[in-house]
Amino acid sequence: MEKPNLAPQIGSELGQNAADPLEALVTKLREKKKFSTTKYLILSLVLPPFTLALAFYFAWRKQLLFAFLPVASISFSLLSILVTFGQFFTAQVPRALVEMGIINDEIQLGGFLTFYIYLTFALAIFGIISGIYYRRKAGRNLALSKNVQLLLFTNISLQMILIIYILGSIGSIASRAIAPVYPGFD
Secondary structure (H helix, E strand, C coil): CCCCCCCHHHHHHCCCCCHHHHHHHHHHHHCCCCCCCCCHHHHHHHHHHHHHHHHHHHHCCCCCHHHHHHHHHHHHHHHHHHHHHHHHHHHHHHHHHHHHCCCCCCCCCCCHHHHHHHHHHHHHHHHHHHHHHHHHHHHHHHHHCCCHHHHHHHHHHHHHHHHHHHHHHHHHHHHHCCCCCCCCCC
């Protein structure tokens, strides 16, 4: 009585030839490991500095931080670009008020504030490019090194800190520009 050869059945069952069933098994396990970071992204966008920290924590607990960091980097970088354009054009309002004759004294942007706006924009461009690159890499390897995770986390954190600082400065400039028009405003 002949014994049946099980190797071709195992290999064909996994979608590979029987020569490398272990590689086929690893490929099949990788295909099953699907993950979604959508809920963490939505949570992080609700109230950015605080809910972003919560989203990082929850993604870390579920061992999905490697997948969430690139997505968060892309989304917050896009948000930073929008906010940066808004901040830059809002800072031009005092000049427009002087040109219209509403106020007499033009309030200028400080050199550091302009530098911070450009730095935020540069960090956002870097965040988009690195986020796309590392998102693909995380999808292929199902992991990111600690250094890459630290890089993406630092980029997002710097963008947040700079945006908060710039928003405060722009608010101060707007307040000083509107104070002559509305005397009780400041």
